[in-house]
Amino acid sequence: SLHLYGDLHRYVPVIAYLNGYKVSELPVVHHERRFGHSKYGPGRLIRGGLDLITVLFLSKFSTRPLHLFGPLGGALFGIGLFINLVLGLEWLGGDRGLHERPLLTLSVLLTLMGLQLLTMGLIAELVVSFMQRQDNPLNTLRDVYRYDDETIAVIHQPSAKPEKAEPQPHA
Incomplete structure (x- = not known):
């Protein structure tokens, strides 16, 4: 699970990627605003910038x-x-x-x-x-695979981008 607080929802893809999740983009259709006006002003821009500094700090220097x-x-x-x-x-x-x-x-x-x-x-x-x-x-166990007498563990490390191990036949 992702731990989000404040306005960090803007950076969900980055935070998810840093926590080892696979992130990809999907094409979407954007529609022009037909009514009203944007509420995205200078205050939200400043908060977004401060949150960017938070994400950069946590991604590079947390450990x-x-x-x-x-x-x-x-x-x-x-x-x-x-x-x-x-x-x-x-x-x-x-x-x-x-x-x-x-x-x-x-x-x-x-x-x-x-x-x-x-x-x-x-x-x-x-x-x-x-x-x-x-x-x-800071490193947590992600998956455990059991094969007869052998146990293989996949470690989740936030700095690394883990891939799921494919089961190998036991000879």
Whole structure:
């Protein structure tokens, strides 16, 4: 079953495909609107865009959140650290006092934001790891085929597009 919330109904084909279902298109006849006017305005467009970001996030980073938070957090941390280093060298050189440099506030803010994003990514990785070991694993058993003494299981993985295994005669 698909878990839809909010306005994600717009992306049912994408979500179904990402959950391992086969998706295809069928030709349909579209009729022009004869009465009334469209209710699809800027508000629905914005919500649809935000839902698209949600679908992209869930499809790419749901099982590896550090791949999203790591580079961004590392970049912010690195930039903040570099600015702090430059300001520290200027301060040691006696150029200007740090209290005269508003760039210090920015560098400390960037460093802390980077650390927060890295930490958030690590915590999200722990949550994903914990969920994979619980009763609700991210990979679930889809079908089991029994042949005499041999059992073949087909695993459903959301990132992979599973095909149903054809029964092979047991020799």
